[in-house]
Amino acid sequence: xxxxxxxxxxxxxxxxxxxxxxxxxxxxxxxxxxxxxxxxxxxxxxxxxxxxxxxxxxxxxxxxxxxxxxxxxxxxxxxxxxxxxxxxxxxxxxxxxxxxxxxxxxxxxxxxxxxxxxxxxxxxxxxxxxxxxxxxxxxxxxxxxxxxxxxxxxxxxxxxxxxxxxxxxxxxxxxxxxxxxxxxxxxxxxxxxxxxxxxxxxxxxxxxxxxxxxxxxxxxxxxxxxxxxxxxxxxxxxxxxxxxxxxxxxxxxxxxxxxxxxxxxxxxxxxxxxxxxxxxxxxxxxxxxxxxxxxxxxxxxxxxxxxxxxxxxxxxxxxxxxxxxxxxxxxxxxxxxxxxxxxxxxxxxxxxxxxxxxxxxxxxxxxxxxxxxxxxxxxxxxxxxxxxxxxxxxxxxxxxxxxxxxxxxxxxxxxxxx
Amino acid sequence: xxxxxxxxxxxxxxxxxxxxxxxxxxxxxxxxxxxxxxxxxxxxxxxxxxxxxxxxxxxxxxxxxxxxxxxxxxxxxxxxxxxxxxxxxxxxxxxxxxxxxxxxxxxxxxxxxxxxxxxxxxxxxxxxxxxxxxxxxxxxxxxxxxxxxxxxxxxxxxxxxxxxxxxxxxxxxxxxxxxxxxxxxxxxxxxxxxxxxxxxxxxxxxxxxxxxxxxxxxxxxxxxxxxxxxxxxxxxxxxxxxxxxxxxxxxxxxxxxxxxxxxxxxxxxxxxxxxxxxxxxxxxxxxxxxxxxxxxxxxxxxxxxxxxxxxxxxxxxxxxxxxxxxxxxxxxxxxxxxxxxxxxxxxxxxxxxxxxxxxxxxxxxxxxxxxxxxxxxxxxxxxxxxxxxxxxxxxxxxxxxxxxxxxxxxxxxxxxxx
Numbered sequence: 054x055x056x057x058x059x060x061x062x063x064x065x066x067x068x069x070x071x072x073x074x075x076x077x078x079x080x081x082x083x084x085x086x087x088x089x090x091x092x093x094x095x096x097x098x099x100x101x102x103x104x105x106x107x108x109x110x111x112x113x114x115x116x117x118x119x120x121x122x123x124x125x126x127x128x129x130x131x132x133x134x135x136x137x138x139x140x141x142x143x144x145x146x147x148x149x150x151x152x153x154x155x156x157x158x159x160x161x162x163x164x165x166x167x168x169x170x171x172x173x174x175x176x177x178x179x180x181x182x183x184x185x186x187x188x189x190x191x192x193x194x195x196x197x198x199x200x201x202x203x204x205x206x207x208x209x210x211x212x213x214x215x216x217x218x219x220x221x222x223x224x225x226x227x228x229x230x231x232x233x234x235x236x237x238x239x240x241x242x243x244x245x246x247x248x249x250x251x252x253x254x255x256x257x258x259x260x261x262x263x264x265x266x267x268x269x270x271x272x273x274x275x276x277x278x279x280x281x282x283x284x285x286x287x288x289x290x291x292x293x294x295x296x297x298x299x300x301x302x303x304x305x306x307x308x309x310x311x312x313x314x315x316x317x318x319x320x321x322x323x324x325x326x327x328x329x330x331x332x333x334x335x336x337x338x339x340x341x342x343x344x345x346x347x348x349x350x351x352x353x354x355x356x357x358x359x360x361x362x363x364x365x366x367x368x369x370x371x372x373x374x375x376x377x378x379x380x381x382x383x384x385x386x387x388x389x390x391x392x393x394x395x396x397x398x399x400x401x402x403x404x405x406x407x408x409x410x411x412x413x414x415x416x417x418x419x420x421x422x423x424x425x426x427x428x429x430x431x432x433x434x435x436x437x438x439x440x441x442x443x444x445x446x447x448x449x450x451x452x453x454x455x456x457x458x459x460x461x462x463x464x465x466x467x468x469x470x471x
Numbered sequence: 472x473x474x475x476x477x478x479x480x481x482x483x484x485x486x487x488x489x490x491x492x493x494x495x496x497x498x499x500x501x502x503x504x505x506x507x508x509x510x511x512x513x514x515x516x517x518x519x520x521x522x523x524x525x526x527x528x529x530x531x532x533x534x535x536x537x538x539x540x541x542x543x544x545x546x547x548x549x550x551x552x553x554x555x556x557x558x559x560x561x562x563x564x565x566x567x568x569x570x571x572x573x574x575x576x577x578x579x580x581x582x583x584x585x586x587x588x589x590x591x592x593x594x595x596x597x598x599x600x601x602x603x604x605x606x607x608x609x610x611x612x613x614x615x616x617x618x619x620x621x622x623x624x625x626x627x628x629x630x631x632x633x634x635x636x637x638x639x640x641x642x643x644x645x646x647x648x649x650x651x652x653x654x655x656x657x658x659x660x661x662x663x664x665x666x667x668x669x670x671x672x673x674x675x676x677x678x679x680x681x682x683x684x685x686x687x688x689x690x691x692x693x694x695x696x697x698x699x700x701x702x703x704x705x706x707x708x709x710x711x712x713x714x715x716x717x718x719x720x721x722x723x724x725x726x727x728x729x730x731x732x733x734x735x736x737x738x739x740x741x742x743x744x745x746x747x748x749x750x751x752x753x754x755x756x757x758x759x760x761x762x763x764x765x766x767x768x769x770x771x772x773x774x775x776x777x778x779x780x781x782x783x784x785x786x787x788x789x790x791x792x793x794x795x796x797x798x799x800x801x802x803x804x805x806x807x808x809x810x811x812x813x814x815x816x817x818x819x820x821x822x823x824x825x826x827x828x829x830x831x832x833x834x835x836x837x838x839x840x841x842x843x844x845x846x847x848x849x850x851x852x853x854x855x856x857x858x859x860x861x862x863x864x865x866x867x868x869x870x871x872x873x874x875x876x877x878x879x880x881x882x883x884x885x886x887x888x889x
Contacts, residue, residue: 067477067508069499070683073491076513081487090485091520093513095494102509109527265488329775335761336754339775343753346829346862348777354785355775357747357757363772363815367785397781411764444764 055225057083058114059093060106062121062131063205066095075120075210082214085233086223087276088116098128107138115198116222121205123188125171132175132191135202139193141177149174153187178202181217185209190217199225233277234293238303239270239312239457240469246271250299253292260292269312269453270305302466305457312456313341319463320351325400327459329355330368330393332380333407333423337452353399358389368392381406381418383435386426394428401462402428405455409447423451425458427468436468473643475501476532477511478524480539480549481623484513493538493628500632503651504641505694506534516546525556533616534640539623541606543589550593550609553620557611559595567592571605596620599635603627608635617643651695652711656721657688657730657875658887664689668717671710678710687730687871688723720884723875730874731759737881738769743818745877747773748786748811750798751825751841755870771817776807786810799824799836801853804844812846819880820846823873827865841869843876845886854886 059079065071073095080090091114096102103122110117122131136143150172157164171187174180181190181201186209191202201218203210238246243266253262259280265272275292277285297304306315320327329338329352339355342348356367361380364370370388378384386406394402407423414420421441427434436458440450454469461468477497483489491513498508509532514520521540528535540549554561568590575582589605592598599608599619604627609620619636621628656664661684671680677698683690693710695703715722724733738745747756747770757773760766774785779798782788788806796802804824812820825841832838839859845852854876858868872887879886 064507066495067498067511068502069495069497070685072495073511077484077487077490079487080485084486089482089515091515091517092524093485093491095511097507097509099509106510267488331754334758335766335770336749336757336773336775339754340752340758340866343775343777343827344863344866348753349831352753353778354781355754355773355777356785357754357761357773357775359761359767359773360771360815366814367772367774396784397778409761413767445762448758448762 055088055116056114057088057090057116057118058110059090060103060110060117060119061093061095061205062098062103062119063095064097064128066121067097075205075207078207078211079118079120079214082219083118083222085235085274086219087233088222098122098130100130100134103130103134104138107135111198116225117198117200118218119200119202120210123202123204125168125187131202132173132188135191135193135200136175136178139175139177139195139200141175141193143170143173144176145169146172146174146180149180149189156187181213183209183213185212192221234275234289235308236273236275236293236296236300236304237267237270237306237308237310238273238300239305239453241271241300241303241471243271245471246273246300246303250296253295256295257288257292260288262292268449270303302461302464302469305460312453312460313345316456316460316463317342317345317348317351319460321347323463325463326351326353327401327403328353328393328397328399329455330389330402330404330426331355331357332359332364332389332405333409334405334448334452334455335359335409337448338403338405338455341452341456353397354393356393364389364392367396369396379418381408381422381424383424383426383437386424386435387428387433388426390426390428391433400429401459402426403455403459405451407447407451409444409451411444421447423447423454425451425455427458427462429462434468438469473506473534474532475506475508475534475536476528477508478521478528478535478537479511479513479623480516480521480537481513482515482546484539485515493623493625496625496629497536497538497632500637501536501640503653503692504637505651506640516540516548518548518552521548521552522556525553529616534643535616535618536636537618537620538628541620541622543586543605549620550591550606553609553611553618554593554596557593557595557613557618559593559611561588561591562594563587564590564592564598567598567607574605599631601627601631603630610639652693652707653726654691654693654711654714654718654722655685655688655724655726655728656691656718657723657871659689659718659721659889661689663889664691664718664721668714671713674713675706675710678706680710686867688721720879720882720887723878730871730878731763734874734878734881735760735763735766735769737878739765741881743881744769744771745819745821746771746811746815746817747873748807748820748822748844749773749775750777750782750807750823751827752823752866752870752873753777753827755866756821756823756873759870759874771815772811774811782807782810785814787814797836799826799840799842801842801844801855804842804853805846805851806844808844808846809851818847819877820844821873821877823869825865825869827862827869829862839865841865841872843869843873845876845880847880852886856887 076093096106122129179192183189188204190213193200261276263274277288336357358364369392389404390402404426410420425436494511514524540547597610601607606622608631611618679694681692695706754775776782787810807822808820822844828838843854
């Protein structure tokens with residue numbers, strides 16, 4: 054059984070200037086390999102405390118991942134202290150020095166002789182190449198323990214994890230690296246999802262299932278433990294097929310995909326263009342869609358029609374509809390979607406209108422209520438959903454629900470019945 | 472010197488399902504009181520590991536804050552283990568039981584007899600009332616050490632920190648609670664800011680200044696250490712006045728204020744309405760403005776004019792302007808701001824047009840370039856800024872810069888010259 058520990062180094066983490074997302078990322082990735090992190094420790098840029106943390110970890114963990122403090126400045130102490138801990142000498146690596154010089158040159162900066170120490174590496178460490186930054190990663194192996202020392206810059210750390218550390222750990226952990234799958238769902242609550250797949254554990258007693266509620270919906274992890282890679286792959290495929298058959302329209306992707314990336318890919322593949330009319334989401338649907346690089350290929354425009362005159366002027370929603378049904382209604386949602394589609398000439402129009410809160414609610418229209426509208430050439434429809442949290446959360450949930458409505462429509466599924 | 476440690480408890484933190492924002496929040500609040508957190512440890516819902524973490528902390532820290540694992544479910548072990556650690560017995564508190572029953576009733580749920588254990592408290596602990604949840608906070612004092620045990624639910628933890636823990640720690644730390652101030656700046660780099668206030672430490676040798684680059688700009692913390700409250704207050708005021716005089720137009724607020732909240736308050740106070748025309752920010756400026764509750768009072772509409780036809784159709788930007796200067800230009804930015812102001816009838820229009828990346832750049836118009844437009848009754852102007860990170864960051868920086876341009880205009884400052 055692998056006992057894993059994460060050590061993160063940096064004053065900025067302890068002072069709350071930077072939230073420790075590195076530890077969360079590493080914990081999640083190890084979890085996906087079936088390895089549970091037992092401890093996560095953070096110390097500042099302090100030699101004594103880092104040395105102590107290394108000692109403590111050595112006595113309890115067999116796999117230790119350390120991030121932070123590998124940079125070139127005075128308070129970056131990790132390389133030196135870890136080398137000291139493993140009785141390893143720092144030696145100058147001329148190849149690494151040439152690479153760092155080149156990197157500086159490309160950034161239009163000059164490397165001073167003082168910064169030669171960046172090219173020093175501990176003689177007992179294996180080196181992990183850093184293709185996007187200066188500090189290489191380090192691997193120390195001693196007795197039954199393995200220490201991976203990675204930069205604190207998230208992009209550099211993640212790249213080393215994906216390219217080097219996770220494959221190595223996967224091999225160390227046996228077959229486990231192969232036999233897990235992550236399915237991402239949205240538009241269904243955790244309890245309803247549990248209910249629908251409740252017979253899973255009877256059918257597949259050797260597969261472990263975990264449900265994780267996340268911002269965009271409930272993530273399902275399917276994991277097969279303690280078997281050969283061949284058996285694991287086969288079992289995993291059977292389990293995944295069962296879940297896909299049971300939950301199909303709710304599953305929007307695998308791995309780290311976001312709903313906006315899925316929708317973007319569908320719009321591109323189907324060669325369709327879209328425009329968005331938002332009220333309660335205040336621009337967040339457009340923001341999400343335009344977060345995907347290359348979105349100008351299919352995203353034409355967004356209208357944040359907060360004031361009713363914006364709904365009538367730009368979107369052509371009839372004053373009679375607003376008067377008769379109100380701004381928060383199925384009729385207005387559909388009229389907004391149709392309006393933005395017509396005025397933009399896009400293939401598809403979608404819309405949101407609801408009560409994000411805390412103000413604006415009535416007994417019939419409570420905080421958290423939202424109508425989502427959809428319009429394309431030969432059909433229009435709406436979905437009505439209800440959430441109940443604060444304003445920021447409601448905007449987020451409303452936006453994800455709108456993108457999911459779009460995803461279902463593009464895939465030919467029925468609107469979400471839940 | 473207070474040696475502080477944070478211990479966070481929960482499997483979900485180690486598996487990366489939840490990012491450890493509680494530790495960051497507590498670290499930041501203690502830092503503001505002049506107390507540096509030396510260690511932050513995370514353990515899972517595991518009795519042995521939690522007990523070990525308590526022992527380690529007792530040997531090195533004098534102030535320990537623990538969050539998580541106080542709930543009513545089986546894997547919530549913190550109360551029991553901490554009581555065991557301090558040789559304290561759990562005793563039933565009938566007053567607390569009545570309060571929890573009431574809370575359940577208000578949520579329409581029934582409290583089962585099994586859940587009576589929620590009303591048990593360690594006999595050696597002082598109790599911190601939880602006004603919004605069921606689990607109370609606990610304080611253990613032994614030898615020179617103080618342990619605060621708080622719920623893991625962020626809203627409950629934060630309320631206890633603000634109402635009880637921070638005032639208590641402030642008193643414990645002496646005068647420090649009174650004598651710090653946080654000024655938030657934007658639109659100026661950390662190095663330029665340092666340069667402008669470089670003589671500060673000569674003028675005010677007893678005041679400690681720290682600069683923290685954050686998402687919306689550089690935050691300045693001014694702290695006076697080791698003096699009486701009266702002296703501290705006086706010195707702080709002198710130091711703050713100096714910084715305000717030196718950096719005035721760059722300072723947008725104090726404490727935890729965000730730029731959108733500042734702008735929202737200004738619009739309300741001045742009774743002005745606004746509409747937004749966005750290109751490269753894709754809806755994020757409107758999203759930020761509508762994150763503030765009550766924004767419908769001053770926010771009329773937003774237009775995300777991604778496609779050029781949207782710029783001409785809705786915003787009335789001349790095809791000749793787009794052709795002559797391009798979509799990313801000062802002229803287009805101003806025309807967009809004027810267009811959205813005219814068509815909406817708002818008092819003010821602002822706009823963004825730029826290259827968020829990674830595609831769309833030319834040698835003259837690189838990734839990270841943005842033009843921001845402003846229009847009101849008797850004047851129009853633009854600002855041009857340059858950032859260089861990835862798409863998501865650029866959208867964020869562009870949006871903050873647009874809101875800061877608005878803030879300066881509302882306050883009668885000149886456009887940002889940097």
